[in-house]
Amino acid sequence: MxxxxxxxxxxxxxxxxxxxxxxxxxxxxxxxxxxxxxxxxxxxxxxxxxxxxxxxxxxxxxxxxxxxxxxxxxxxxxxxxxxxxxxxxxxxxxxxxxxxxxxxxxxxxxxxxxxxxxxxxxxxxxxxVLGMPGQTAHGGIETLRIKPGETVAISAAAGAVGSIAGQIAKIHGARAVGIAGGAGKVQALLDLGFDGAADYKAPDFAAQLKAAAPNGIDCYFDNTGGDVTLEVFKQLNRGSRMAMCGYIAYYGMGYEGPGPDHMPALYRTIMGTGLEIRGFAGFMAGQKALDDIAGWISDGKLTYxxxxxxxxxxxxxxxxxxxxxxxxxxxxxxxxxxxx
Ligand SMILES: NC(=O)c1ccc[n+]([C@@H]2O[C@H](COP(=O)([O-])OP(=O)(O)OC[C@H]3O[C@@H](n4cnc5c(N)ncnc54)[C@H](OP(=O)(O)O)[C@@H]3O)[C@@H](O)[C@H]2O)c1
Missing domain, CATH: 3.90.180.10 (Medium-chain alcohol dehydrogenases, catalytic domain)
Known part of the structure; x- marks a missing residue:
């Protein structure tokens, strides 16, 4: 073998x-x-x-x-x-x-x-969808305490977790805005039912995100950290919440990246918006998450x-x-x- x-x-x-x-x-x-x-x-x-x-x-x-x-x-x-x-x-x-x-x-x-x-x-x-990534999408959306009508941005939205998280955000009555790399993935997110999407690899990413979230961003489901998150921070509304699911942009960097130091941007954002940040472990969402997701699939509300x-x-x-x-x-x- x-x-x-x-x-x-x-x-x-x-x-x-x-x-x-x-x-x-x-x-x-x-x-x-x-x-x-x-x-x-x-x-x-x-x-x-x-x-x-x-x-x-x-x-x-x-x-x-x-x-x-x-x-x-x-x-x-x-x-x-x-x-x-x-x-x-x-x-x-x-x-x-x-x-x-x-x-x-x-x-x-x-x-x-x-x-x-x-x-x-x-x-x-x-x-x-019926395993750890689905539980993670469900658990992160619960963490955000979404109110209907709010705008939820999701990074790595075309991935396993993000593609499900955006759809669950919509089930909670939110406007879902996906962020992914490339025009093909942006179109795929719109085809999945996201209300807006932005290509973080495009030179006009900031403008694309603004157009997709014209009233600003209330909740952020972050899978990436990095430059994507720095741009999202600039477009957050007061009282926003962030579910810190992953930080793939930093996975190869050990504890300390090579710089520059983005902590000032983080501190300004938290003070300026009252941003709440919460990390979470997806598997803790447990069987209830899988049961909810199975129900949404059979009701035709969620595709994977x-x-x-x-x-x-x-x-x-x-x-x-x-x-x-x-x-x-x-x-x-x-x-x-x-x-x-
Ligand atoms: N908290 C938890 O319990 C938990 C559980 C599972 C996963 N996670 C985390 O959640 C995140 C998503 O996981 P997943 O299973 O959905 O992964 P996935 O399906 O493999 O998707 C990951 C995507 O991230 C994007 N990406 C890679 N490097 C990037 C960078 N530097 N900046 C921006 N985007 C980048 C790529 O999409 P593009 O083509 O769009 O760039 C890639 O396809 C990961 O950070 C993962 O570690 C956390």
């Missing part, structure tokens, strides 16, 4: 050459263990933290040669555990490998592999774009492209195998 391991620590944006494909024997399930065959693998920006040479506080940290961490949907091939049987489909975090052995009794705080019901939704959604690349060898390039730029909209998935 193939697995993908860390070949070198990432410096700045990850590159495909930071990873190496290895051929190893398929493992065997021991007592109270299960053998899983990977069907789908997610590339999540979060795991950039795991491949820094210096361990960041609290972050998962890989050694060179370790299998790259990642969320997966897998099929149970063999089971020595009473709660799982061959043919079950589960979601877990088994990493970038074609097969994995898991001991459900030794699960961490995320719990044992989550059993999926393929009759309810395509199993790939467990890595996107997915982009698929084929084969486990595609994972390093897909992961790198999240940081260097790509044209995909929604949750980016690697299809590893068909179910047996």
């Amino acid at each position: 193939k697995q993908i391991v860390l070949a070198s620590y990432a410096k700045g944006n990850p590159r495909p050459s930071d990873f190496r494909v290895e051929e190893v024997p398929i493992p065997t399930a021991g007592e109270r263990e299960i053998l899983l065959r990977t069907l789908w693998l997610a590339v999540d920006p979060l795991f950039r933290f795991a491949i820094d040479e210096v361990r960041l506080s609290g972050a998962l940290h890989l050694q060179l040669g370790d299998v790259m961490v990642g969320a997966t949907v897998s099929e149970v091939i063999a089971s020595n555990h009473p709660d799982y049987k061959p043919g079950d489909v589960v979601e877990g975090r088994t990493g970038w490998r074609e097969y994995a052995v898991v001991a459900p009794d030794q699960a961490d705080y995320r719990g044992p592999p989550r059993k999926l019901d393929p009759s309810l939704a395509p199993v790939s959604t467990a890595l996107g 774009p997915e982009a698929v690349v084929e084969g486990i060898e595609a994972a390093p390039q897909a992961f790198a492209s999240v940081f260097s730029g790509h044209d995909f909209v929604g949750k980016l998935l690697v299809k590893v195998a068909e179910p047996a």
Whole structure:
């Protein structure tokens, strides 16, 4: 079987050459263990933290040669555990490998592999809209305490979290304004039902954002930090709220970026607008978030774009492209195998 391991620590944006494909024997399930065959693998920006040479506080940290961490949907091939049987489909975090052995009794705080019901939704959604990214979108929108009619801006709006967050903001009665890179993504956001959208890579980004949010921005769902957020700060209304979901623009920078120091802009904005900023962990939104989202999908209020690349060898390039730029909209998935 193939697995993908860390070949070198990432410096700045990850590159495909930071990873190496290895051929190893398929493992065997021991007592109270299960053998899983990977069907789908997610590339999540979060795991950039795991491949820094210096361990960041609290972050998962890989050694060179370790299998790259990642969320997966897998099929149970063999089971020595009473709660799982061959043919079950589960979601877990088994990493970038074609097969994995898991001991459900030794699960961490995320719990044992989550059993999926393929009759309810395509199993790939467990890595996107009906999984952690969907919970994150839901949890961030709850954090914002949106009032109907307010304008909510969302950065990285064409990504897995942002594309769902904008639609949930609309369900709460807000005007949703997405920010993404490129005219194609701007059009895709409008097609998803966003009320306005702006291309942060365009020279007239500030004017585009102003046109999309003519009454200013009341709530900001921030996935990026960086220059996008500095521009949003200039267009915030008094009493605004910000849900700090992620800061992908800084993921390759360790604790301190190379500068310039933008803290003065942050302090001016907080004083000038009364901005409230709250960070949050998406998975804490729990099952309630997934139930709400499933209901909105079945009511036709929410759609979930997915982009698929084929084969486990595609994972390093897909992961790198999240940081260097790509044209995909929604949750980016690697299809590893068909179910047996
Ligand atoms: N708080 C939580 O619990 C939690 C949970 C999941 C994810 N997150 C965070 O939420 C954010 C979005 O995650 P996701 O799963 O939606 O990711 P995703 O689907 O991979 O989308 C990420 C997008 O970010 C944009 N981007 C990359 N570098 C950028 C930069 N320097 N400036 C502006 N935009 C940039 C790119 O889109 P463009 O083409 O538009 O540039 C990229 O496609 C990430 O920061 C992630 O770490 C947080």
